Amino acid sequence: MNFTFTNEQQLLADTVQRFVRETYSFEARREILRSKEGWSRELWDGIAGLGLTALNVPEEHGGLGGGPIETMLVMNALGAGLVLEPFLSAAVLCPTLLSKLGDAQLAAELLPGIASGERIVVMAHQESASRGLLDSVSTRAEKSGDGYILNGGKSVIAHGGIADEFLLTARTSGKPHDAAGVRVIRLPADTPGLTVRSYRTFDGQSAADLELERVQVSASSFVGSESDVLDAIEATRHVGLSALCAEAVGIIKAVNATTLEYTKNRKQFGQPISRFQALQHRMADMFIHAEQATSMSYLAAVKCQESDIVARRRALSAAKVIIGQAARFVGQQAVQLHGGMGMTDEMLVSHYFKRLTAIDLTFGDTDYHLQEFISASSGS
């Protein structure tokens, strides 16, 4: 048992922290938020320059073959900087899905471009009726001649608006919630019949809804085999959850530090408001939440590739519950302790709060994962 990081891991963490500190100031981020695109290709190239886009790509495809611990350390740092670029979507989820689907040919074709950061490939799975459920796929792929016709839609796909192409799920058979019949299809963003409606989410990130109307694809667009597609999707979700939890922990620690600093400087009744016990105890509770969240982020990182599915589900859902609750408590209380200033767009705290809130709504919220934990535990 040890909770230390290797020298290489520590170096990686330091490097990303420095990058965020030096290039991702509050003002720089606001500039990006104000831009039409909502992300910076230049900073993305910087992120790629640090090797981060290659981190989750296996070495044989030009990657660094990093694991969940490295991803956790990167996400801690990117979280603290509220980085808007698509690291999670394009550099964690996508290479993970490709690995889990085991399509060697496509991996060889796509992964080098993903590793270098040149191509943004995004997984498009969630639908309007999903609410976190992974088997809720109603988009259909129907055989037509040599190829297939796709009809349906995908909902709130993170960074969908800037994707060069998608790894999109559709059903060749069965009905929503059937385990079998789901396939992953490689779909370039400019495919005729595909409409990408891009928008911002309240945390400043971008997302898109996809509409598929009689989209024609060839049989060669299908990725991997028919079997175990939902298992691969779930395995990808678990790796994504671990990364998302780490992002939340990075934010929680940063927002706690910001709040502590603010209460030491803000004076009312002739003294810093940090002298008031009501506020001290609130910040003690925020600290306790941060500690429990850190612990569960470690657990998520260690267990997200565990082969025992029950243990993996329990660990990841438990982690998301603790972190979702911590995110909500810390975010809400940080705004509260900043008083009126916490309500303003010009204070960092409000941006932290919004991202923490969004994280709880991503990949299944706290209630969803509480239920998942119960289902996974039944019989144990």
Next chain:
Amino acid sequence: MDLNFTPDEIAFRDEVRAFLAAKLPEDLSTRVKAGLAIRAEDFRRWQKILFEQGWAAPTWPKRFGGTGWSTVQQHIFEEESAMAGAPRTLPFGLRMVGPVIMAFGNEEQQRRFLPRILDAEDWWCQGYSEPGAGSDLASLKTRAERQGDFYIVNGQKTWNTLGQHANWIFCLVRTDPNASKPQQGISFLVIDMKTPGISVRPIITLDGAHEVNEVWFENVKVPIGNRIGEENKGWTYAKFLLGHERTSIAGIGSSKRELGRLKAIARQEIKNGRPLIEDPLFAARLAQIEIDLMALEITNLRALSQESANHAPGPEASVLKVKGTEIQQALTELMMYAVGPYALPFERASAEEGDLRSAAGPDYAAPLAAAYLNARKVTIYGGSNEIQRNIIAQMILGL
């Protein structure tokens, strides 16, 4: 980063498990697992079994008869013992006065007192709190006046846990009433409970139990040789003592055991024709506790690995106290609600006698209300959870 125990630690855990399987008497573990009161003879019996094994003092160094275990080994032993249903070991000698005597007592005191803690020949109780000195312990008033080779002690102590069985008490007393700060002028005395002038009066708590007492001192003559350390330096020793209470403060092992009991009860109780454990609202409350406990277990391991590195529990222990006790309370509460109206029948005596039969309703329901009521203490004792938040605010957040 590795959350698994090392092969050596796993081998140690197996050794502990084998010992518990062979030497933990079944009537004792049955009692513990059913949530019945642990009697004085139960505590003594288990301590003597541990003594025979050489495991009487998991937290002590070898030269004083301890095991010399690492903090991780101590944690494994604690957790395995609790899960197997071993009675908890009493902290008053082993984890409170023992470490103070080891650190600050003279050789004669060490020879005289330490061995009798190990084999449970002495039963210690704590003389810290007073009616007017709870969280503000330094305001204590019990006086000890020098008279030749003796101190004459007058005053009152309270919340003496299991003091009715004790033959020794360790006390904080005021030896210099004129000191400039209340923390100065306090000394640390150990007192034979049979000394004339000491009277012990029971305090019956809200669960009907006689667990705590008041101890009155009326011109009690205490030899100067019973002072541990220097005169007027007692506050230093007192703080040292409280810092040593921390390693097992999270109560992970016993909470895991109680979680298992709660699940077993919820499988037997029926709601709407289905086992209660399948009721969505109940299942959600149960899952929340289990998840909180999972998180605390890792937080505890993180604190332990820090502690092995730094050799002293830090203020992070306050996090363990707050979360650990909240979980303990949540468990006793949900267990009581799990049995519904049959939590209401209340027969204190049968629980104390170890009678497993309930006056009415299922037997497992009998001790649940008392456990719930009694567990309100855990967020109050050992430094109330509000004091723990003060510690976090001051020592960690620097406020």
